Amino acid sequence: MTKKERATFVINTLNELYPSIPIPLDHKDPYTLLIAVLLSAQCTDVRVNQITPLLFAKADNPYDMVKMSVEEIKEIIRPCGLSPMKSKGIYGLSEILIEKYNGQVPQSFEALESLPAVGHKTASVVMSQAFGVPAFPVDTHIHRLMYRWNLSNGKNVVQTEKDAKAIFPKELWNDLHLQIIWYGREYSPARGWDLEKDVITRTIGRKSVLKEFQKKTSRL
Numbered sequence: 001m002t003k004k005e006r007a008t009f010v011i012n013t014l015n016e017l018y019p020s021i022p023i024p025l026d027h028k029d030p031y032t033l034l035i036a037v038l039l040s041a042q043c044t045d046v047r048v049n050q051i052t053p054l055l056f057a058k059a060d061n062p063y064d065m066v067k068m069s070v071e072e073i074k075e076i077i078r079p080c081g082l083s084p085m086k087s088k089g090i091y092g093l094s095e096i097l098i099e100k101y102n103g104q105v106p107q108s109f110e111a112l113e114s115l116p117a118v119g120h121k122t123a124s125v126v127m128s129q130a131f132g133v134p135a136f137p138v139d140t141h142i143h144r145l146m147y148r149w150n151l152s153n154g155k156n157v158v159q160t161e162k163d164a165k166a167i168f169p170k171e172l173w174n175d176l177h178l179q180i181i182w183y184g185r186e187y188s189p190a191r192g193w194d195l196e197k198d199v200i201t202r203t204i205g206r207k208s209v210l211k212e213f214q215k216k217t218s219r220l
Contacts, residue, residue, distance in 0.1 A: 006149060006204040007167045013200050014179040021178045023129055026052060030105035030130035031097070032060055035090060037125045038117055043080040051080055062094035062103050089117020107131050121157070128174040136164045136173045141184030148188065150206035 001009065024045040027033035032052070039048045055076045059065040065073070074087035093115040097103055105126065106112060112123035124137035138146075138157045142164070147154030152163035168176055188198045195202055195213050202210075 001204055003151065003167060006151060009204055010149060010151075010180075010200055011168070011172065011176065014176065014183060018179045018182055021175055021182070023178065024181065025049065028060070030126060031062065032056055033130050034093070034105055034112075034118070034122070034126050037122045038089060038093075039077060039080045039086060041086070041122075042082060047080060051077055062097040065090060065094040066098065086117060089115075092116035093118060105130065107133070109135075128177070132174065134170045134173045136161050136168075136177050138164065138177075139181060140190070141181045141188075142177060144190060145180055145184050145188055145201075148201045148205055148209050150204065150209075 025033065025036040025040060026049045027036050035055070036048055036052050039051065055073070058072075058076070059068055068091075070087045070091045073090055074083045077083050077086055077090075080086065096115055097105065100106075101111075107127070109120075109123050109127060112118055112126060113120060121137045121139065124135040127133040128135040128137065136142075138161045143152075143154070143157050143160045146152035146160045146164060151167055152160045154160070164177075165173070183200070188201055193213070195210070195217075
């Protein structure tokens with residue numbers, strides 16, 4: 001199969017498996033999504049969804065958030081990890097949203113990426129899921145699968161994002177990045193991976209990846 005044919009196979013398979021796509025992080029507006037995505041760095045979405053209700057019960061908007069201290073925010077979000085950095089980021093960005101944007105989340109990559117603790121991936125998630133702007137945020141699942149599917153060389157997430165945007169149609173990006181995440185979790189995880197269940201990698205996978213999997217299983 002050519003790269004284009006492999007990409008088409010991915011799109012068709014994911015549309016069959018995930019005709020409707022749940023958004024992994026619970027939120028009700030751009031601000032609560034921004035905070036949830038920020039918290040999800042090196043933390044599972046399941047854990048984030050357990051913590052955000054506790055935080056948002058006290059502050060679900062920047063005006064209420066800055067009434068809390070960084071220390072109070074840190075205590076609530078501690079189970080998500082990296083709490084010193086994340087709590088400062090949440091407090092700092094809330095201040096900036098009030099000062100510069102009338103308490104609203106700005107709708108541009110540049111403005112979002114200038115906020116404390118907000119990187120390109122977080123900005124991409126907010127732009128795509130809150131504002132419907134085409135973006136392709138690359139997380140560990142997407143990075144792993146784009147390599148397994150021989151659609152990217154796996155060098156780094158910047159390259160993976162570039163390759164994904166080049167091969168997949170722009171109008172599909174916002175759905176597709178979520179579909180790949182769900183697929184990665186359910187059928188093609190990093191650990192406990194069963195190739196039999198992973199129809200996409202089984203069909204179009206990189207030869208070296210398939211060989212490595214066969215080597216491992218033959219040792220068992």
